[in-house]
Amino acid sequence: xIPEIGQLSLILAFCxxxxxxxxxxxxxWKNNAMLSNLAVPAARTQFVFIAITFICLDYSFFANDFxxxxxxxxxxxxxxxxxxxxxxxxxxEGSMILWVSILSxxxxxxxxxxxxxxxxxxxxxxAVMGMVSMGFLAFIIFTSNPFERLIPAxxxxxxxxxxxxxxxxxxxxxxxxxxxVGFSVAFAFAIAALLDGRLDITWARxxxxxxxxxxxxxxxxxxxxxxxxxxxxxxxxxxxWDAVENASFMPWLVGTALIHSLAVTEKRDAFKVWTVLLxxxxxxxxxxxxxxxxxxxxxxxxxxxxxxxxxxxILMYLVVVIGGAxxxxxxxxxxxxLGERFDVVSRESMLLTNNVVLVAATGSVLLGTMYPxxxxxxxxxxxxxxxxxxxxxxxxxxxxxxxxxxxxxxAKWKKASLPEIGSRLRVxxxxxxxxxxxxxxxxxxxxxxxxxxxxxxxxxxxxxxxLLRNRIKTRRVATPxxxxxxxxxxxxxxxxxxxxxxxxxxxxxxxxxxxxxxxQDLRMEKNDVAKAGGLxxxxxxxxxxxxxxxxSTQGTFTVTSKGKVVAVLQPEKRFYPVQxxxxxxxxxxxxxxKDMYVSLGEPLENGAWSVRIYIKPFVQWIWAGAILMALGGxxxxxxxxxxxxxxxxALAAQDLQEAYEV
Amino acid sequence: MSRTAKFLIPLALFLIAVGFLFKGLFLDPHEVPSxxxxxxxPTFQAPVLSDASKTFNSADMKDQVxxxxxxxxxxxxCRDEHPILMAMAKTNQIATYGLDYKDxxxxxxxxxDTNGNPYKTIATDANGKIGINYGVYGVPETYVxxxxxxxxxxxxxxxxxxxxxxxxxxxLKELQR
Amino acid sequence: xxxxxxxxxxxxxxxxxxxxxxLADDPVLEARLKALSQELRxxxxxxxxxxxxxxxxxxxxRQEIRQLMREGKSDKEVVDYLVxxxxxxxxxRPPVNNSTALLWFGPFLLLIVGGFVLFRVLKKHAIGxxxxxxxx
Numbered sequence: 001x002i003p004e005i006g007q008l009s010l011i012l013a014f015c016x017x018x019x020x021x022x023x024x025x026x027x028x029w030k031n032n033a034m035l036s037n038l039a040v041p042a043a044r045t046q047f048v049f050i051a052i053t054f055i056c057l058d059y060s061f062f063a064n065d066f067x068x069x070x071x072x073x074x075x076x077x078x079x080x081x082x083x084x085x086x087x088x089x090x091x092x093e094g095s096m097i098l099w100v101s102i103l104s105x106x107x108x109x110x111x112x113x114x115x116x117x118x119x120x121x122x123x124x125x126x127a128v129m130g131m132v133s134m135g136f137l138a139f140i141i142f143t144s145n146p147f148e149r150l151i152p153a154x155x156x157x158x159x160x161x162x163x164x165x166x167x168x169x170x171x172x173x174x175x176x177x178x179x180x181v182g183f184s185v186a187f188a189f190a191i192a193a194l195l196d197g198r199l200d201i202t203w204a205r206x207x208x209x210x211x212x213x214x215x216x217x218x219x220x221x222x223x224x225x226x227x228x229x230x231x232x233x234x235x236x237x238x239x240x241w242d243a244v245e246n247a248s249f250m251p252w253l254v255g256t257a258l259i260h261s262l263a264v265t266e267k268r269d270a271f272k273v274w275t276v277l278l279x280x281x282x283x284x285x286x287x288x289x290x291x292x293x294x295x296x297x298x299x300x301x302x303x304x305x306x307x308x309x310x311x312x313x314i315l316m317y318l319v320v321v322i323g324g325a326x327x328x329x330x331x332x333x334x335x336x337x338l339g340e341r342f343d344v345v346s347r348e349s350m351l352l353t354n355n356v357v358l359v360a361a362t363g364s365v366l367l368g369t370m371y372p373x374x375x376x377x378x379x380x381x382x383x384x385x386x387x388x389x390x391x392x393x394x395x396x397x398x399x400x401x402x403x404x405x406x407x408x409x410x411a412k413w414k415k416a417s418l419p420e421i422g423s424r425l426r427v428x429x430x431x432x433x434x435x436x437x438x439x440x441x442x443x444x445x446x447x448x449x450x451x452x453x454x455x456x457x458x459x460x461x462x463x464x465x466x467l468l469r470n471r472i473k474t475r476r477v478a479t480p481x482x483x484x485x486x487x488x489x490x491x492x493x494x495x496x497x498x499x500x501x502x503x504x505x506x507x508x509x510x511x512x513x514x515x516x517x518x519x520q521d522l523r524m525e526k527n528d529v530a531k532a533g534g535l536x537x538x539x540x541x542x543x544x545x546x547x548x549x550x551x552s553t554q555g556t557f558t559v560t561s562k563g564k565v566v567a568v569l570q571p572e573k574r575f576y577p578v579q580x581x582x583x584x585x586x587x588x589x590x591x592x593x594k595d596m597y598v599s600l601g602e603p604l605e606n607g608a609w610s611v612r613i614y615i616k617p618f619v620q621w622i623w624a625g626a627i628l629m630a631l632g633g634x635x636x637x638x639x640x641x642x643x644x645x646x647x648x649x650a651l652a653a654q655d656l657q658e659a660y661e662v
Numbered sequence: 663m664s665r666t667a668k669f670l671i672p673l674a675l676f677l678i679a680v681g682f683l684f685k686g687l688f689l690d691p692h693e694v695p696s697x698x699x700x701x702x703x704p705t706f707q708a709p710v711l712s713d714a715s716k717t718f719n720s721a722d723m724k725d726q727v728x729x730x731x732x733x734x735x736x737x738x739x740c741r742d743e744h745p746i747l748m749a750m751a752k753t754n755q756i757a758t759y760g761l762d763y764k765d766x767x768x769x770x771x772x773x774x775d776t777n778g779n780p781y782k783t784i785a786t787d788a789n790g791k792i793g794i795n796y797g798v799y800g801v802p803e804t805y806v807x808x809x810x811x812x813x814x815x816x817x818x819x820x821x822x823x824x825x826x827x828x829x830x831x832x833x834l835k836e837l838q839r
Numbered sequence: 840x841x842x843x844x845x846x847x848x849x850x851x852x853x854x855x856x857x858x859x860x861x862l863a864d865d866p867v868l869e870a871r872l873k874a875l876s877q878e879l880r881x882x883x884x885x886x887x888x889x890x891x892x893x894x895x896x897x898x899x900x901r902q903e904i905r906q907l908m909r910e911g912k913s914d915k916e917v918v919d920y921l922v923x924x925x926x927x928x929x930x931x932r933p934p935v936n937n938s939t940a941l942l943w944f945g946p947f948l949l950l951i952v953g954g955f956v957l958f959r960v961l962k963k964h965a966i967g968x969x970x971x972x973x974x975x
Contacts, residue, residue, distance in 0.1 A: 364946035386931025530859035799882035
């Protein structure tokens with residue numbers, strides 16, 4: 001019964017999505033208030049029905065209803081409750097339900113928080129969101145129904161893939177989807193603005209906070225995913241340039257570019273065409289990612305089971321949504337004005353240069369991801385494009401951008417002087433150069449890669465601090481008190497500092513772990529001691545333990561430093577009987593300076609085990625950097641001007657001035 | 663370029679990408695074509711299954727068209743393919759030789775005893791070395807080798823009736839001429 | 840009693856405590872194998888490197904590479920050996936040739952052309968009377 005209610009409410013949600021996506025647009029066009037007023041109630045009703053669908057499906061997981069095919073394929077009665085509930089998004093059908101659920105959360109948020117928008121604009125915005133939802137609901141209903149019954153029901157399910165039975169499974173997908181589905185709002189803003197002919201400062205100002213929220217989620221989502229891979233896969237990798245990872249990384253890169261170009265558009269009413277194109281591209285890349293993951297055109301470790309019908313459906317949908325958007329862009333963009341003037345060297349031009357770099361970097365990821373398909377389609381043979389390619393090309397393209405990151409924020413709006421910026425950054429250059437030699441020497445090995453990496457990381461971080469000092473200095477005349485001075489600086493400025501600092505921290509983490517990680521493959525008998533990174537790892541033997549739905553062999557390693565115990569690590573080798581698969585659970589002692597990472601390999605003769613011991617210096621900085629970036633986004637969102645917008649109060653001239661200084 | 667044409671560039675690029683994606687839907691990313699097709703088949707000598715005193719020498723196959731079918735008792739897809747191989751053997755038109763890949767003689771023989779033996783001779787490749795030389799990455803795999811000892815076709819995965827009739831048989835007819 | 844047990848265990852432990860041995864006979868060769876196989880793709884599981892794959896074929900291939908390295912083959916010769924058997928598919932670093940030129944140089948071209956176009960547009964955008972910097 002419950003699955004049927006879910007099925008029915010899914011269909012009803014689809015009907016309301018159609019309502020939401022079509023009639024209000026006609027209403028705005030024909031000036032019919034009755035039709036256009038349907039937008040908000042239709043969107044909210046759709047939200048309610050999608051919520052019911054979601055709850056029904058998750059209830060089926062909760063109640064172990066193995067007469068539902070999807071539940072039977074992705075869950076098991078012995079699966080712990082949290083994973084059972086998260087198993088909803090463990091397969092293709094359910095993750096599509098998560099997709100539309102999150103889309104409708106975003107739509108609901110738009111109906112609640114975007115009240116200050118002009119009426120026609122707001123209606124168009126909601127209608128565009130309805131159209132996006134319509135396509136995905138149709139996709140679910142016609143090709144990927146999660147409520148399909150399994151008759152006769154099976155006694156127990158085939159279990160969730162053990163690889164996914166991890167706390168990461170509970171948080172990572174929803175946060176990640178919040179991110180890349182969230183770009184649908186920026187997309188809808190762009191389409192509504194193109195339809196409305198309202199491509200101006202106010203459009204940019206409205207789009208900005210929504211884009212930032214989505215970007216924050218996406219940043220966190222990618223970071224979670226990377227952390228998960230780090231401890232789950234048993235060999236401490238954190239990024240593989242896999243097609244699916246790239247699919248979430250490309251929207252992030254374009255989203256980052258978008259945040260920066262929105263700054264220019266908001267301030268100068270300029271480069272609107274470019275900004276609107278980026279808004280379209282960010283979401284288009286999210287959609288492309290969905291296609292790549294679910295159509296089976298690319299091989300990926302994360303790929304869902306594939307069905308060509310699904311591929312054709314999503315491709316048609318891409319043509320309608322992205323093709324339609326780009327066509328509308330081609331028709332309307334030529335009429336958009338140029339906006340205020342600014343100099344070739346200015347904050348504005350720096351922000352746009354950042355865009356060129358990020359777009360070229362996205363280009364490298366896109367090319368690398370699609371190239372095997374391209375070659376195959378042209379009959380030119382099969383090739384693989386993997387980490388060595390991306391590590392070379394992507395990094396080489398980003399490097400000049402990172403260098404400019406130090407310069408950009410110091411440039412004055414409208415017109416800047418390069419020599420002046422240069423003189424302010426002399427200290428940063430010296431610090432970076434010295435540390436690029438010093439840090440590798442302290443770590444024990446100097447190579448070009450580590451020197452350049454450390455230089456970039458310290459450069460980005462130190463220029464950011466100089467930026468703050470500079471800000472304080474210029475404000476000192478008006479507010480001599482340091483606390484008052486610091487308080488008076490807009491939160492958005494701090495947000496930018498934090499996000500940029502995060503990039504620096506991230507680069508240092510990547511450089512140091514790549515340059516100085518150590519790895520040992522050992523044969524260890526009970527009581528054997530291994531030495532790594534100045535520590536002694538003593539193997540205390542193994543014991544059998546029983547988990548809720550697995551049995552496990554757990555090894556114990558006591559880690560001592562100069563005779564003092566610093567950590568006890570218990571890596572496991574788990575056997576999940578339902579799927580008959582063995583999972584390696586590494587044991588990690590995280591630290592600011594280094595992680596100790598131990599994973600069990602295979603049992604050898606005489607009770608010995610093959611053991612891998614890694615020392616991963618500064619690896620946590622990678623995720624710390626990402627969290628700083630996300631926090632930066634949050635600070636920017638808390639900035640006063642957004643609160644004022646939300647209170648529907650007009651932006652006072654003074655606030656506007658304050659806001660512009662960021 | 664006119665002002666409007668410039669704004670059509672993103673759409674054009676997108677449509678090109680769609681073209682490739684559409685084509686991609688009908689390609690199998692898991693299939694890795696062999697670079698050995700069109701090249702001389704690696705020669706090998708290997709003990710014959712269940713009769714280690716005899717040796718199979720691929721050089722002896724010169725001047726005839728033959729099929730080398732790589733299989734194993736542990737391979738499920740091989741069992742699916744087996745009836746087709748049996749049918750091929752019945753025609754007496756196709757010389758199919760087996761390469762028993764990473765297997766034990768007992769287990770392989772047991773499978774043949776139950777299901778029938780479609781092979782003229784079976785060479786064994788217990789450690790998978792011959793497999794590596796032939797670029798085997800997933801059994802079953804079948805190589806069509808011509809009179810000059812050149813690999814003319816490689817089938818990755820089981821031979822189906824369709825593949826047999828549309829690809830292998832016409833090729834064999836041409837090669838045997 | 841407990842104390843005695845602890846002391847006993849400590850003695851036993853110290854007697855049996857041994858140095859952990861590297862799994863491989865030749866760690867130098869193993870490191871070389873590791874570095875090289877990280878750039879190679881496992882054919883069976885497909886999206887894993889040869890270094891990290893647990894598939895039997897991957898183990899065989901690693902063994903084969905060890906053998907080749909012991910015979911004194913260079914990394915390039917090892918890669919060529921595999922490419923001759925499995926094609927360029929095994930290389931995660933695609934070779935630079937006519938058909939991959941776009942892959943390797945396209946992004947840089949995009950960067951240069953993008954930079955050039957931006958510069959032109961900015962130049963055009965800035966034409967007119969002198970622009971004054973905006974004070975913060």
